[in-house]
Amino acid sequence: MSSDLFRVIGGPQNYAWGKLGSSSAVARFAHANDPEHVSIDESLPYAELWMGTHPKVPTTLYSSGEKLADVISSNPEKYLGPKIIAKFGSKTELPFLFKVLSIEKVLSIQAHPDKKLAGQLHKSDPKNYPDDNHKPEMAVALTDFEAFCGFKPLSLIKEHLEKIPEFSKLVGADITQEYISSPSKATLQKVFSKVMNAEEDVVAKYAGELLERTKSQPEAFGATLADLIQRLDVQFPGDVGLFCGCLMLNHCILKSGEAMFLQACEPHAYISGDIMECMAASDNVIRAGFTPKFKDVAVLVDSLTYSTNNVEEQKLTPAPFARGSGDATFALYDPPIDEFSVLQIEFKSSGKAQMKGVDGPSILIVSEGTGKLFIKGEESSSTLDAFEGGVYFIAPDAEVEIVNTSGKPFTLYRAYCEA
Numbered sequence: 001m002s003s004d005l006f007r008v009i010g011g012p013q014n015y016a017w018g019k020l021g022s023s024s025a026v027a028r029f030a031h032a033n034d035p036e037h038v039s040i041d042e043s044l045p046y047a048e049l050w051m052g053t054h055p056k057v058p059t060t061l062y063s064s065g066e067k068l069a070d071v072i073s074s075n076p077e078k079y080l081g082p083k084i085i086a087k088f089g090s091k092t093e094l095p096f097l098f099k100v101l102s103i104e105k106v107l108s109i110q111a112h113p114d115k116k117l118a119g120q121l122h123k124s125d126p127k128n129y130p131d132d133n134h135k136p137e138m139a140v141a142l143t144d145f146e147a148f149c150g151f152k153p154l155s156l157i158k159e160h161l162e163k164i165p166e167f168s169k170l171v172g173a174d175i176t177q178e179y180i181s182s183p184s185k186a187t188l189q190k191v192f193s194k195v196m197n198a199e200e201d202v203v204a205k206y207a208g209e210l211l212e213r214t215k216s217q218p219e220a221f222g223a224t225l226a227d228l229i230q231r232l233d234v235q236f237p238g239d240v241g242l243f244c245g246c247l248m249l250n251h252c253i254l255k256s257g258e259a260m261f262l263q264a265c266e267p268h269a270y271i272s273g274d275i276m277e278c279m280a281a282s283d284n285v286i287r288a289g290f291t292p293k294f295k296d297v298a299v300l301v302d303s304l305t306y307s308t309n310n311v312e313e314q315k316l317t318p319a320p321f322a323r324g325s326g327d328a329t330f331a332l333y334d335p336p337i338d339e340f341s342v343l344q345i346e347f348k349s350s351g352k353a354q355m356k357g358v359d360g361p362s363i364l365i366v367s368e369g370t371g372k373l374f375i376k377g378e379e380s381s382s383t384l385d386a387f388e389g390g391v392y393f394i395a396p397d398a399e400v401e402i403v404n405t406s407g408k409p410f411t412l413y414r415a416y417c418e419a
């Protein structure tokens, strides 16, 4: 076995919104990755597979059961590299957390803190904010995927306030009038704050009327929005998310291979589908709708940027990966932050591919198919079987070769951090 390329085991999270049992990619991958310890309970939701060194779900080595964080701290120069240590200051942690999400029901209306706010929240409320890190994140769709992502353009929210009485009644005449006469970040925050702070019974009352209007007057919403409200009301009847999500946030629909990036302090909520998700190594979530979990409305309302974009601006376009060669295609999802990039490696059929080293640590997962992995020039001593759900650590600078002899599609995703 090579010390530059070895198999690791990630851990599942059974949040309530996950797909059930083996319908969840998370369940299938977690079981394939660790068949001796992970059996699939068909009645359980399998929401996330965590791959990284975050202490909440530490990744371990398949061969020894050691924590990846402990192996890294045994030789950080080898497993992180001096530049990553210098840049991020840790000798045990990967700067990123890599996940598979398999989504049956809408996640919470949420945002993640920037570094300054994360430090304050972790200090004041470590139970709900388990670390002091920011959590910018990126989703790469494995299947058709939909999500709320960022506020809708101001003009669209104005139109909803003018055409949907339940929305303007919930917001109130004064704030509605103030917003309609002058749509801005400041008046958007007033609208959002009024919605988020409304009493639950008032929200439920107007949500019931809103639902009726999607049936009696769908043209007031546009086809997809009326359907979305009806669909999410089944999951969370009368919830404030029907207003702050459906009427205020962009409804993004991504095809497999498309991606979107979320800076800290941007509102979002994933709705359905399977994705690869990569983020700075944090589990800090500020929630306020569509969730039974802890809600922190005041912090959410105060921390958002209230920037607005149209749906297409939320998407992140992949770039070529110059250090990949051979029979696979390489798509690099490279967001404007330091902690991570994600590389998709896709074989349509049999073939070989090579990747030159990256100057930092990587986690690689197989999302589809089977093949072999090995360190260039060390085929006899380092070859590993690659299978759907298999997860691997690649040390900095290691040159990896991938072989697909199955004659079928073979797809892998590699998260890495490079100084």
Ligand SMILES: NNC(=O)[C@@H](O)[C@H](O)[C@H](O)COP(=O)(O)O
Pocket (backbone or CB within 6 Å): 015, 048, 099, 107, 108, 110, 137, 268, 270, 277, 279, 285, 287, 291, 293
């Ligand atoms: N946008 N996605 C994320 O931030 C995931 O990485 C988090 O783990 C989600 O916040 C989990 O969702 P709940 O808090 O259970 O509603």
Ligand SMILES: [Zn+2]
Pocket (backbone or CB within 6 Å): 110, 111, 112, 137, 268
């Ligand atoms: Zn999030």
